[in-house]
Amino acid sequence: QVQLVESGGGLVQPGGSLTLSCAASTRIFAIYTMGWYRQAPGKQRELVASITSRATTRYGDSVKGRFTISRDNAKTTVYLQMNSLKPEDTASYYCNAATVGVQYWGQGTQVTVSS
Numbered sequence: 314q315v316q317l318v319e320s321g322g323g324l325v326q327p328g329g330s331l332t333l334s335c336a337a338s339t340r341i342f343a344i345y346t347m348g349w350y351r352q353a354p355g356k357q358r359e360l361v362a363s364i365t366s367r368a369t370t371r372y373g374d375s376v377k378g379r380f381t382i383s384r385d386n387a388k389t390t391v392y393l394q395m396n397s398l399k400p401e402d403t404a405s406y407y408c409n410a411a412t413v414g415v416q417y418w419g420q421g422t423q424v425t426v427s428s
Contacts, residue, residue, distance in 0.1 A: 315339045315417040317408045322422030325398055329426070333393040335408030335419055342389035346411045349382060349393045351404035351424075361406065362393060375401070398426045 316338040325331050333349065348363035362382035363371045370382055381394040391408065403426050408419035 315345075315410050317410060317417055317419035319406065319408050319419045319422040322406060322424045324425045324427065326428050327398060327400060327426055329398050330394070330396045331398065331424060332395070333406055333408075333422060333424075335391045335393075337389045337391070337408075337410055339389060339410075342410075343386040344412055347382075347384055347391040348409040348411065349391075350407045350409055351402075352407070352421075353404040356404075358407070363409075364391065395424070398424075400426045402426050 318336045319333060321331060321333040323331065344366055346363055346365045349361040350358050351361050352358040360373050361376055362380055364382045364384050372380060379395065379397045382391065384391045403424060405421040405423050407421045410417045
């Protein structure tokens, strides 16, 4: 069982920045593809960004060029740097760890973009 603990959410004005962190309780963190997903009220959960064990990244179309995902295997942590935030980025953001046949989710952290 892997526990994922997100942090860094909060209230930010449009155009602002936030960095989310997700700490994983596993010694084999490096094997997991790590991802950030988000879910807004009344909408389906969607992929924001993911990063494989080889650091290959993938982004949702709506965040390309604004968000950056990274990982620190020594700290068993994945980050999501979010710039140029928009009101439509408002959602609960969830960390995900996945490998063959198994995946884990964090409890989520709320990001609200509003003036």
